Amino acid sequence: DWTMGAYREEMIAKIREQVGDKKVICALSGGVDSSVTGILLHEAIGDQLTCVFVDHGLLRLNEAEQVVSMFRDNYNLNLIHADESDLFLGALEGVSDPETKRKTIGKLFIDVFQKYADQIEGAEFLAQGTLYPDVIESVSFSGGPSVTIKSHHNVGGLPEKMGLKLVEPLRELFKDEVRALGHELGLPASFIGRHPFPGPGLAIRCPGEITRDKLEILRKADAVYIDQIRKHGLYDEIWQAFAAILPMRTVGVMGDGRTYDYALALRAVTSVDGMTADYYPFTHEFLGETSTRIINEVKGINRVFYDCTSKPPGTIELE
Numbered sequence: 001d002w003t004m005g006a007y008r009e010e011m012i013a014k015i016r017e018q019v020g021d022k023k024v025i026c027a028l029s030g031g032v033d034s035s036v037t038g039i040l041l042h043e044a045i046g047d048q049l050t051c052v053f054v055d056h057g058l059l060r061l062n063e064a065e066q067v068v069s070m071f072r073d074n075y076n077l078n079l080i081h082a083d084e085s086d087l088f089l090g091a092l093e094g095v096s097d098p099e100t101k102r103k104t105i106g107k108l109f110i111d112v113f114q115k116y117a118d119q120i121e122g123a124e125f126l127a128q129g130t131l132y133p134d135v136i137e138s139v140s141f142s143g144g145p146s147v148t149i150k151s152h153h154n155v156g157g158l159p160e161k162m163g164l165k166l167v168e169p170l171r172e173l174f175k176d177e178v179r180a181l182g183h184e185l186g187l188p189a190s191f192i193g194r195h196p197f198p199g200p201g202l203a204i205r206c207p208g209e210i211t212r213d214k215l216e217i218l219r220k221a222d223a224v225y226i227d228q229i230r231k232h233g234l235y236d237e238i239w240q241a242f243a244a245i246l247p248m249r250t251v252g253v254m255g256d257g258r259t260y261d262y263a264l265a266l267r268a269v270t271s272v273d274g275m276t277a278d279y280y281p282f283t284h285e286f287l288g289e290t291s292t293r294i295i296n297e298v299k300g301i302n303r304v305f306y307d308c309t310s311k312p313p314g315t316i317e318l319e
């Protein structure tokens, strides 16, 4: 695409002009926006950039390894893999309130990022994958919505706190343009087309108290569910799909024995921007087959529900 090719060159020139010979840090989440930001910065300033990937222990099955190896294999950028799962999971022990979970994770994220940033001597800039809709939203929100449904704690407020200047190369782009730019930069298609994943990760897909045991079961079940969706060729028709482990055990029967295990909720929605959403109308065959596979393949789950709530009145995530 020639327009994206031109945009890419223009952005690289702008970044070089803004940053000069100074150092830049960037938080990679594994999502499209931060990935494109990191790769663009790397093209512009090479070794002056250091990316930090914070693993909060709430990622999906093999996700940290996949993200890190995608960057290490395809791009020769400075990347710190910060495995801080013990810290995050320790702080979340006994926490069951959704907003307390988000605040705990958001605060720790800032602390951890700051700790790694401090190790990079002379860093003056923070690169962020802010998109045009984010810019618009923060303007239109200045009047203030009267009700906050969920506080999204990502890296907002980070630069001021750390005394860093911002580099936001995607500020003029919409999501589909960022995807096109990612394509232009050689980001694998499987990465570009990934469903959105929330900053607090699996914490908000584990309603109630989070335990390592539940997280492990959830990771396996979610992987089977997504595998089913891909095998049926439905992944790209769906805006977001995931499993959530419910805070209840139910009785079941397997072979000659009684089971008393967790119940799982499957969620899948179509949406344009995540503000409203419709539940995805899977066939009964698909749901039956998926339920059977999950119960057979994942120890710890003996019952599967499908969430047929649209947004509103539901939200996409369960918390």
Ligand code: XMP
Residues within 6 Å of the ligand: 102, 150, 151, 152, 153, 154, 196, 197, 198, 199, 200, 240, 274, 275, 311, 314, 315, 316, 317, 318, 319
């Ligand atoms: P809800 O659940 O509010 O989700 O209908 C709308 C979209 O936002 C994502 N989401 C979050 N993203 N931090 C994030 O970065 C959060 O705390 C958070 N909560 C929800 C959700 O995955 C969906 O794409």
